[in-house]
Amino acid sequence: MNVLVLGSGGREHAFAWKLAQSPLLTKLYIAPGNAGTAQVGINLPFAATDFAAIKQAILDLHISLVLVGPEDPLVKGVHDFIVGDEEIKHVPVIGPKQYAATLEGSKEFAKEFMIRHAIPTAAYFTATPDNIQESFYFLSQQKPPFVLKADGLAAGKGVLIIDDLELAKRELESMLNGKFGAASKKVVIEECLHGIEMSIFVLTDGSHYVTLPEAKDYKRIGEGDAGLNTGGMGAVSPVPFCNTELLQYIDTHIIKPTVDGLHADGIEYCGFIFFGLMVSGNTAKVIEYNVRMGDPETEVVIPRIQSDLLALCVAAANKTLHNQTIQLDSRTATTVMLVSGGYPGEYVNGKPITIGNTPDSIVFHAGTKTSENHAVVTNGGRVIAVTSYGNNKNDALALSYNSIKNITFDGMYYRKDIGFDL
Ligand SMILES: Nc1ncnc2c1ncn2[C@@H]1O[C@H](COP(=O)(O)OP(=O)(O)O)[C@@H](O)[C@H]1O
Ligand SMILES: [Mg+2]
Structure with missing residues (x-):
């Protein structure tokens, strides 16, 4: 089958990297993608929110599944658009409809939902x-x-x-x-919550779900979690303090009531749910929902999934996720984000990137593109996520930091203390 991924960040490269390994895949397209997604699929030159172009691509390229990476097209109603169009309504979309996306688009809507379904929150x-x-x-x-x-x-x-x-x-x-x-x-x-933040993710068909690995991300630009907020500077999965008891609590009190609550409220949902949690001991409260995967969490979560992601997406679309199990890699995955000098403030795009040998890591492109003379250049604040596996976070991080020595661009910055608090 042919698949279209919408988006252009590290999350979408991780999705594309994983989908490209699926025996179910024929051709993979990414719109608009980046220089990394072009290594595993075919980039299409239109924005993830250009609905007319999406429709044309679905028809011309015989797309049979659309996976939406970022929130913007979801909140703008890309799913409603596709199922509302006679010519393309048969094509399943992984990513919720506009109304369900309000779980992310309105904090009040999300709080009302949580209170209605007795889901622990501030x-x-x-x-x-x-x-x-x-x-x-x-x-x-x-x-x-x-x-x-x-x-x-x-x-x-x-x-x-x-x-x-x-x-x-x-x-x-x-x-x-x-x-x-x-x-x-x-x-x-x-109310201000206290504890340690962590995220967990599910893929749901609206009634059933598979739980993906949990992760912790690092949002601040500076070491020791200092300075301005960014889109995310690195991530670790699994999270060492997340034991079976905590996972059980999260499943019983948070994930299941959320999926059941959507069902009870008559909110159709096919896609990923991101649960932002504040953990205290072996309990947790929900800080927020996102209606898609996180970035850079995807760059550690997806590499830990051994099962066929495309098979899981097809099952989600067919509402048969209860027939699926998910196999996970027990190793730790870490990612370190390389960012443009000046980010999250002003920065300059178009800096040539040199990527040497990095046999011990997966180099996910985030803000990159291929220039007219075929060079890979920077194209965003967050440029590259360097993911590695290890038997523990220190081993994995050592490999990521070692690989980073072989990647350069003018003004490159990264945090050297990812995972410091774990
Ligand atoms: N009730 C709360 N108590 C303590 N910290 C919070 C609370 N709500 C949010 N935060 C902090 O603010 C950050 C951003 O809040 P969040 O609801 O995730 O909004 P968004 O991601 O949309 O900016 C959280 O990651 C967390 O660090
Ligand atoms: Mg948040």
């Missing part, structure tokens, strides 16, 4: 310009630090954590006044 109150006094009251009842979240998508920048109550009140007002545009017309105020 207490919250939704602030709007009409209830400012009640919002201040809820805020004043919380222990610092104060957590303020823009309701809508804000490119990972919409969450503020503030120590001082008066400052939190001022920030709340400024958010409601449009600090993050339409995304912060509503603000979810949350």
Whole structure:
């Protein structure tokens, strides 16, 4: 079968790398892809949100499955578009419809869902310009630090954590006044949770699910988790503190009630769910849902899946995931992200990248492209994710850091302390 992957990051290269190994695959296309996806499939020159071009590609290239990487096309309704079009509605889409994508697109929607289905999460109150006094009251009842979240998508920048109550009140007002545009017309105020963050992922057909490996990512630009937030600077899977008891808790109290809750609410869902968790001892609370895989977590999670990912996707589309089991590699996988100098602030694209021998790692491209003279050049803040396996995180990381010695581009930066807290 021919498959189309939408997206252009490290996550999509990891998907493409894995799908390319499937005996079920005939041809693999990625739109728009990057210089890495071009090594394992055929890049198509249109954006992941260009619905007309997606339709044309499905027809011309006889695509029989579409896998959506990023949230943007999902929130814009790519799944609804495909199933709503007579000519292409037979093509299954891995990735939820627009309404289900609201689990990621609106923090308030997600909180209401969790409360309705008794899924453990932080207490919250939704602030709007009409209830400012009640919002201040809820805020004043919380222990610092104060957590303020823009309701809508804000490119990972919409969450503020503030120590001082008066400052939190001022920030709340400024958010409601449009600090993050339409995304912060509503603000979810949350109780502050304490513990260690971790993520876990499932692939679901709306009734059944297979659980993928858990992972921990590193969001800050600086070592010791200092400095500005980024899309993610590295990841580790499995997470050493995640024992069977914790996994059991997460399955019983979080994953199963989520999938059952979607079903009970009549929300069709075919695709991946990302659970952002705050772990404390052997229990956890949900910080957020994402309606797709995380990046760079995918670059450690996918390499740990031994089963055929395409077979799992086909089963998800056919609603037969209950007939599937998932085999995992027990080794640790780590990834270290190489980023452009200046990121997450200003940086310059188009820097030539040299990749030498890296036999001990998988080099996933994130922000790269092939230039007109066939050179691989930088094309984004996060450029390359270097993934390795090991018997433990230290062995795996040693291989990633060793491989990085053979990769260079002008201004390249990476964190040398991924996994430091584990
Ligand atoms: N209730 C909370 N208590 C403590 N920290 C939180 C809480 N909610 C969010 N955070 C922190 O803020 C980060 C971003 O919040 P999240 O809900 O994941 O929003 P987004 O990923 O959309 O920016 C989390 O990864 C976590 O570090
Ligand atoms: Mg998050």
